[in-house]
Amino acid sequence: MxxxxxxxxxxxxxxxxxxxxxxxxxxxxxxxxxxxxxxxxxxxxxxxxxxxxxxxxxxxxxxxxxxxxxxxxxxxxxxxxxxxxxxxxxxxxxxxxxxxxxxxxxxxxxxxxxxxxFLAPQKGERPDDPDWVRFRVGITNPTYFGLYARRRMGLYGDTQEDFARVKVKNANHGFGNPNARYRKRFSIDEVAASAMVANPLRLMDICATSxxxxxxxxxxxxxxxxxxxxxxxxxAAISTVAPTFASEILEMPDLATDSAVAAEAHRFRSALPRKAYEEAGIGPADVDVAEVYDLSTALELDWYEDLQFCPRGEAARLVREGVTSLGGRLPVNPSGGLACFGEAVPAQALAQVCELAWQLRGAAGERQVDGAKVGITANQGLFGHGSSVIVKK
Amino acid sequence: MGKSKVAALPGWFSLDGEPHLIGSRCTACGTYYFPVRTMACRNPACGKDDLEQVPLSRTGKLWSFTDACYQPPEPFVAPEPFVPFAIAAVELEHERMTVLGQVTGGIEVSQLRLGMTMEIVLEPLFADEATESLIWKWRPV
Missing domain, CATH: 3.40.47.10 (Thiolase/Chalcone synthase)
Incomplete structure (x- = not known):
């Protein structure tokens, strides 16, 4: 069918x-x-x-x-x-x-x-709402981004400079995009000079709201x-699968993961593109361009691995070697990503698809990925929501 | 006279004896929950309804950490002036789950590293003239 x-x-x-x-x-x-x-x-x-x-x-x-x-x-x-x-x-x-x-x-x-x-919860005292509770305790969205980033540093040896490279890359990509909010190039030093928000992430590592x-x-x-x-x-595919119990990683807005005593732990972010690949009947090697949810610079690196662009722990190498820059083998976020757009929640997953459509038509101007035939998006939000869409010529 | 001490999130942790988080355990499959859960077990292979309240492990290994350099929005109650705090995600080995919390006051990110043993303590989250509202925090052992 x-x-x-x-x-x-x-x-x-x-x-x-x-x-x-x-x-x-x-x-x-x-x-x-x-x-x-x-x-x-x-x-x-x-x-x-x-x-x-x-x-x-x-x-x-x-x-x-x-x-x-x-x-x-x-x-x-x-x-x-x-x-x-x-x-x-x-x-x-x-x-x-x-x-x-x-x-x-x-x-x-x-x-x-x-x-x-900061994106804040709705008003009122609601101790049964996990989103209210975590803000009560002082846990914002950047807290989760900071935890994921530090975990990468501890497990894989990623550095703050690696994270800054993602910002530098996306700022270069979005520089000429007329729909982007921030059209300014940054150096690694400029990222490193911005204020710390959620260690190891600085203001320039974290996306704004737009x-x-x-x-x-x-x-x-x-x-x-x-x-x-x-x-x-x-x-060719729209994956909007929910997570599978038990959660392996702390996810917004929860204060605890599931317990993996009786069920195997699963990583939600990996499940989203996996279902999209299955549905489209293609694999990561077929992808020419990707738009991924860089809520933080370090999170973009997590996505490389969840999209199976490289084995777990090797994402920083891709950005260091320019593989995911325009002109590289697999450009990621040619639009400039959330780094240049800031997040407009209900529009953002559609903006990713718009960019892939322009790329596959060959109509992306100076940010064109040459010969792009297959593109994939990846996106994740609160309460078990996320998506991955595959667009092809 | 000292201020009276109350739980900022009643029922999430014990105010008596050695501080510990209060969770639930499914009597059928053994899955733990934090905070306390009274409805059905969420393990889709189980789905039973019998959950018992249990104390959770007081110590665990540091899974990751970060800090809050800017004042979080309401309903967070911030002191004047705002004091940045570290935040820890700690893996409880026995329960096979990770629990988030602030790190005890005065400990900075530079003093933390993955895999450290952390323990639960109770400290004020906010206070008014008569009452201190306590919350669990993680402290390096």
Whole structure:
């Protein structure tokens, strides 16, 4: 059974801190994707929105919010919430509707307006909510990034300079990306001079939170062919698997792992791309380009191993040798990644797919990965959510 | 007169005797939980409902560590001025689980290394004029 769908159009609103309503960003991204696809909005049969939880009721019903903003035209609407993987789950919902024959063409969209500083829990005293409890104890998101980074240093001999190299690389990649928020090159010394946040990670090692929006127009392959777009890049896999008990690694927002007394410990991050590779019928050696969730510089290195780009413990070598830089064998985060974008939660997983679409079309300009035919995304968020999407020519 | 001492997270640790975390253990498959769990065992191969409260090991090996150089947002209650603190993730060998917590005051990241033995102590998380709210912290042995 063919499980592929076509990406007809992609669009973004540039990332930043623009101080506007998230709907405005979404509208810009949606119109850009529609124009890119050459599809009239009234032809779209399904709007699959990724929810934002920081923008009131319209954010919880994002699919309907964007459908109304573009002008109600009778399409079906749906909204997905899956923390950082919300965009991928919205994409998976659209794929299901398309493959079942329930619709032919869909808009998938996520947009956010974020507050400044640490992502904080919702208000109120909620000792039964692990996300409330960990902030009560003083555990922020960078705490987890710091723990993972220090663990790499202790087990594999990674250095803070290795982590800084990831920032230097991603800053170089994103320098010319018009959708990136931070377009400034950094040296290793400049990263090392930034303030310590969660030892061994400094401010320049950790991604910011941003406003932004990303949208895709996706369709059945048949619809693409009928509209002269039989050559459109395709989505070959969408993995949104949940973890398997018992957890091996402390995950946000928990204060403890599962106990591995009676069940084998599993690493959630590895499970996400593994399922995507299976679904697409390809392996890591087939990948030409990747967009991975560099919430921190050190976390990008963890992803290299979870994506099976190298054996466990060898990721720092890839960044040292330039393998994952533009011009290297397997460029990672040619968009500049979260280092240059900052995180706009419901839009971010879709932004990763937008970048792969541009790369595989050969339309990425100065950040083009030459001859890219297969790309993979990797992303992970709170409460057992994550995703990995494979895009191919 | 001293301040009265209460648990910042009631039921998560013992205020009497030697300090220890309070967890649960599935009587069927032996899986441990922290904090206390009253609903079904989460091991999908088990799924039984009989969980008993148990004290968890007081010591473990340092899995990793970091610190908080900036004041965390609410509901964290910060002293004025904010004092940075180290944070430890400690593997409990018997329970085969890793537990996160602040490191006892005055210990810096430079004094920690992977694999060190750490033990549970109780220290104030925050205080007002009458009450000290205690939390578990990890201290190098």
């Amino acid at each position: 063919n499980t592929e769908i076509a990406i007809l159009g992609v669009g973004m609103h540039p990332w930043g801190k623009w101080g506007k309503n998230f709907v405005e960003y979404g509208l810009v991204a949606a119109r850009a994707a529609l124009a890119d696809a050459g599809i009239d909005w009234r032809k779209v049969q399904f709007v699959s929105g990724a929810a934002t939880i920081r923008c009131g009721y319209p954010g919880y019903v994002a699919g309907a919010t964007f459908a109304q903003a573009l002008g109600w035209q009778g399409a079906q609407v749906n909204t997905s919430y899956a923390a950082c993987a919300s965009g991928s789950q919205a994409l998976a919902a659209a794929r299901s509707k398309i493959l079942s024959g329930e619709c032919e063409v869909a808009l998938v969209i996520g947009a956010d307006t974020t507050p400044k500083g 406003d932004g929006a990303a949208a895709l127009i996706v369709s059945s392959l048949d619809f693409a062919r009928r509209h002269g777009r039989g050559d459109a890049v395709r989505i």
